[in-house]
Amino acid sequence: MTTLRLPNTGLFRKIIAGSLLMSLAIMALLLFESKVSAHGYVSNPSSRADLCASGVNTNCGLIIYEPYSLEAPKGFPAAGPADGKIASANGAFAPLDQQSATRWSKVNISPGPTTFDWNIKVPHATASWKYYITKQDWDPNSPLTRASFDLTPFCSVPYQGKPSNTYSDTCDVPNRTGYQVILAVWEISDTGNAFYNVIDVNFAGNADTTAPTAPANVTASNVSTTSANIAWTAATDNHAVTSYRLFNGSTQIASTNGALNYHLTGLSPNTTYSITVKAVDAAGNVSPASTSVSFTTQAVTGPDIDPPTTPTALHVMGTSTSTTVPLMWNASTDDIGVTAYQVFNGNTLVATVSGSTLDYLVTGLTPNTAYSFTVKAVDAAGNVSSASNVVNVTTPNAPVTYPAWSATTVYVSGNKVTHNGVNYEAKWWTLGETPGASGADVWKVIP
Known part of the structure; x- marks a missing residue:
């Protein structure tokens, strides 16, 4: 005999009311949610990707152009990048997954309070910041896996809201000795993704903790509308200086692999710049800033006939659906200014966005269909850049x-x-x- 189970009337009303409230809340979130365009990396202590971008780490691949793009599904350790691909955030920047005791430069660190500074390219709604560290007996000559880490974060910071372009957490780093890896995770609140940064650190008591001296005699020459030559005198170090970083104000704009000069390009006409230089050694110690040199680029005369530079690093940023693909790219430069970007599927113009927009959600696509996307930059005079790299995407089947x-x-x-x-x-x-x-x-x- 089967007994029918009918809901309690009062409980039934509560379930219906709760269901309606939940539906309204979900509708509101969908209505106001914007597409993710967040990118960021740990700049201090310098992450593996940051040291690649600055030239301290070498043979890093394309991550030198976008150290802020190490993105994978959130939910580590239950989800997130696969074992063996943790450093590259699932293999998009595969050279970062190379692992040995000597492959990467280390940043000196001590147990106890340590401040982790994030450089955020585009702020976005955030759920949390979490920090994990390898076990004392991990194998530095094997690929990074979950088994390498203590899977309870030594620092977990819930967060509601949107950070600025810089963000810091001060955390108590556990006691360790020798070479260890810290995994920093920035979880986005309204998407399924997070950003993963590994930091190679050294707890040795006799490690190199002496920073180089500040570079000297910084000069600017051959200043044009969009470029200038910067030169300086070498810094000194108790071991060796491995690279130099160039800053305009507080913003790093270039780096060298030890060269004592750099040709800045992509500058804006009739604009004043204040350049300083810092030296970096093999242990990641950074010198004080040099004295600054200021210059003003030349003003543009005559008609604008120069197109913008080609947009770079076009990629799928996030998760594609059966009808949508989220795209993002690196900014172009122009002697006057980029006013727009054109998004193409093959030779067909899909959309035009403003010159300050570096992402676009392509909608209205067909499930299980191949697409080839490129982006071009446009300036105020109508000059159009060459096409970016091609991103080939096949939309998944409709659910x-x-x-x-x-x-x-x-x-x-x-x-x-x-x-x-x-x-x-x-x-x-x-x-x-x-x-x-x-x-x-x-x-x-x-x-």
């Missing part, structure tokens, strides 16, 4: 959906419904039991 669950419909074993974007199958007879709700064990999720 399977079933009739929407209804609180007033009787369901029996085998009936399938969709509720809040998730598919469910009924195990037995049910009425009014919300799929996914606590205690609603009548419903099982359809993978």
